[in-house]
């Protein structure tokens with residue numbers, strides 16, 4: 001039996017991943033699955049488990065660089081409405097793991113919930129934000145999560161309560177295959193005041209990242225007490241190029257790539273160069289925040 005037999009309504013072969021990532025480079029997924037229901041999701045997971053096929057989940061693609069040779073096995077994507085719904089229950093906002101973080105933030109502000117507006121400007125999905133504990137100076141996604149439902153690689157759905165979840169700097173104990181949904185328990189606030197706060201935060205955030213039209217990605221975690229951006233800058237790397245990849249002048253912890261002709265390999269070689277230059281000049285080992293698939 002072929003890997004995808006009986007699943008071909010929602011599993012496609014040889015799907016280019018570049019348009020689904022922020023870097024817009026890299027190869028294709030051997031199989032790309034967009035399940036429409038939880039049952040379909042479980043059927044792919046169980047099939048991959050039984051066949052020993054590699055399985056990964058792609059959210060908004062803002063923290064992933066796909067290698068030029070592509071990804072073997074199955075890449076899952078939770079873009080169907082069953083996985084992107086956002087609803088409010090009393091003081092709790094419940095979001096599907098595939099929901100855009102931006103939509104969740106705007107819903108919470110509109111409903112007069114305070115907290116999530118501090119995450120405005122972070123691209124990607126709720127699942128991606130919880131998996132990476134995305135955040136910034138004014139807070140991290142994990143601090144607002146009160147419960148989550150996850151699915152393991154074995155196909156088991158597990159409900160996790162607040163006291164079973166641990167979040168640290170760009171780290172999360174929610175490392176199962178799928179974050180299916182997340183509950184955020186939030187304080188009430190005034191929607192107008194929250195909108196002002198969100199707009200202010202949006203302006204600050206936009207000023208410290210590459211321009212919206214540029215294919216890009218954030219590269220390194222900041223070592224404790226230091227800033228990755230400053231370290232890359234101090235190592236004299238701003239504007240350094242390898243092929244079609246360049247260290248962003250505006251924010252040196254980002255790499256930007258040329259729309260035409262850049263390869264994923266250019267980005268990987270530039271990352272290696274940045275890392276070795278920072279170690280050589282400043283004696284600091286930088287750790288990747290970006291995932292390379």
Ligand SMILES: Cc1cc2nc3c(=O)[nH]c(=O)nc-3n(C[C@H](O)[C@H](O)[C@H](O)COP(=O)(O)OP(=O)(O)OC[C@H]3O[C@@H](n4cnc5c(N)ncnc54)[C@H](O)[C@@H]3O)c2cc1C
Pocket residue numbers: 022056057058059060061062063064078097098121122123124125126127128129130131132133134135136176177178179180209210216217218291
């Ligand atoms: C312009 C720009 C600005 C950024 N600013 C910030 C910032 O301010 N702060 C910050 O922390 N990060 C920032 N990032 C990095 C990135 O946006 C975050 O890490 C984001 O949360 C990743 O979400 P995603 O949905 O795009 O995940 P992806 O990049 O698709 O995936 C990242 C990881 O999360 C996993 N994942 C995704 N969805 C799920 C799910 N539903 N269940 C289980 N696992 C899942 C993937 O398997 C993968 O391991 C920035 C990136 C860019 C390009």
